[in-house]
Amino acid sequence: MIIKTLETQNFRNLRLGKISFSDGVNILTGLNAQGKTNVIEALWLFSASKSFRTNNEKEFINHNSNYSELKVGFIKNSREQSAELRYYEKKRREIYLNDIKVKPSELIGNFSTVLFFPSHLNLIKEGPDMRRKFIDFAISQIKPQYFSLISDYNKVLFQRNNMLKSEDIDQLQTLEAWDIKLAKLGARIYILRKKYLKELEKHAKNVIYEISGGKETLSLEYLSVCGDEIDVWKTEEILLNKLFINRDRDLVLGYTDVGVHKDDLGIILNGKSAKAFASQGQQRSAVMSLKLGEAEILKTVTDEYPILLFDDVFSELDKNRKNYIIEKIRDKQVIITACENLTDFGESKLFEISDGYVKEAE
Ligand SMILES: Nc1ncnc2c1ncn2[C@@H]1O[C@H](COP(=O)(O)OP(=O)(O)OP(=O)(O)O)[C@@H](O)[C@H]1O
Numbered sequence: 211m212i213i214k215t216l217e218t219q220n221f222r223n224l225r226l227g228k229i230s231f232s233d234g235v236n237i238l239t240g241l242n243a244q245g246k247t248n249v250i251e252a253l254w255l256f257s258a259s260k261s262f263r264t265n266n267e268k269e270f271i272n273h274n275s276n277y278s279e280l281k282v283g284f285i286k287n288s289r290e291q292s293a294e295l296r297y298y299e300k301k302r303r304e305i306y307l308n309d310i311k312v313k314p315s316e317l318i319g320n321f322s323t324v325l326f327f328p329s330h331l332n333l334i335k336e337g338p339d340m341r342r343k344f345i346d347f348a349i350s351q352i353k354p355q356y357f358s359l360i361s362d363y364n365k366v367l368f369q370r371n372n373m374l375k376s377e378d379i380d381q382l383q384t385l386e387a388w389d390i391k392l393a394k395l396g397a398r399i400y401i402l403r404k405k406y407l408k409e410l411e412k413h414a415k416n417v418i419y420e421i422s423g424g425k426e427t428l429s430l431e432y433l434s435v436c437g438d439e440i441d442v443w444k445t446e447e448i449l450l451n452k453l454f455i456n457r458d459r460d461l462v463l464g465y466t467d468v469g470v471h472k473d474d475l476g477i478i479l480n481g482k483s484a485k486a487f488a489s490q491g492q493q494r495s496a497v498m499s500l501k502l503g504e505a506e507i508l509k510t511v512t513d514e515y516p517i518l519l520f521d522d523v524f525s526e527l528d529k530n531r532k533n534y535i536i537e538k539i540r541d542k543q544v545i546i547t548a549c550e551n552l553t554d555f556g557e558s559k560l561f562e563i564s565d566g567y568v569k570e571a572e
């Protein structure tokens with residue numbers, strides 16, 4: 211897919227205006243705190259409907275306003291399309307796809323991007339939460355039903371946790387029913403994650419091998435409470451059994467301590483845990499390979515390459531690694547931000563941003 215335009219009104223510090231992107235490499239430069247990440251965030255919101263920076267959507271609205279609007283024009287399935295996001299101070303946000311009001315789940319999968327944001331570097335070193343979110347969002351983009359599956363799982367988990375805290379005997383007797391629901395949904399999530407990670411490993415392996423000039427190998431390990439099971443029914447049984455065995459413990463804790471909401475992704479570099487041993491540059495390359503792998507899968511499944519959004523991630527990579535990535539993405543649509551001019555990209559459309567004003571560079 212290709213994004214043609216982004217229009218912003220009262221979105222954070224961005225001034226009223228329209229940005230027209232080229233189909234290839236777009237580079238947005240500006241000093242700190244001028245609005246570069248705000249542009250990336252605005253675009254990302256169309257594929258995720260949730261920000262990577264905040265859960266509080268009111269923060270998007272410019273401090274001097276009570277309403278904010280974003281609009282994109284894009285080409286998908288060879289068709290010109292549009293989407294709009296409207297944020298209000300006093301009411302719920304509204305989403306429009308081709309002028310028709312839709313739910314977030316209907317927007318997901320229509321406008322696909324792959325984002326690489328500085329804090330994604332923590333994907334390797336931080337706790338499992340971020341890695342699960344990465345996998346779950348990546349699957350949602352190729353399989354929008356997965357987004358509903360995750361949200362159903364979280365609702366059931368929330369209910370079960372409430373039951374665990376309840377002192378009411380009648381309520382506690384309903385635990386079994388919640389266990390069955392949780393195991394059913396959990397098994398489907400597990401199988402989809404397992405399949406996705408196998409595919410991702412294949413692509414990411416190739417990328418990292420090339421980025422590092424053949425020096426590095428990468429493998430991915432799905433670390434799950436379900437072990438290595440591949441059958442959905444058996445997985446359901448395993449989960450149900452674990453919930454049953456752990457029930458007394460969960461009752462003491464007041465929350466569900468076992469399930470796919472605790473699973474993790476192991477990233478192995480040259481046969482060793484990247485979490486424990488990877489250098490800064492190796493971490494950056496490993497995350498880049500996961501992101502480019504995610505993009506390749508989107509291309510295979512949807513037949514459209516997603517828009518690559520790279521926010522300030524080119525520093526710290528050595529020349530060889532950087533050159534390989536540039537070669538790999540040169541013919542894709544990519545939006546890159548940086549504080550200083552990036553000269554290695556060859557033909558590209560340049561923008562400058564200052565105090566929220568975006569203008570095409572001369
Ligand atoms: N709701 C808002 N209203 C007005 N200004 C805002 C709002 N939200 C954020 N800002 C401001 O927007 C400015 C630009 O933020 P942004 O994160 O896009 O900077 P940046 O160009 O990416 O900088 P850096 O190079 O440091 O990453 C910041 O000064 C921030 O305080």
Ligand SMILES: [Mg+2]
Pocket residue numbers: 246247248521522
């Ligand atoms: Mg920034």
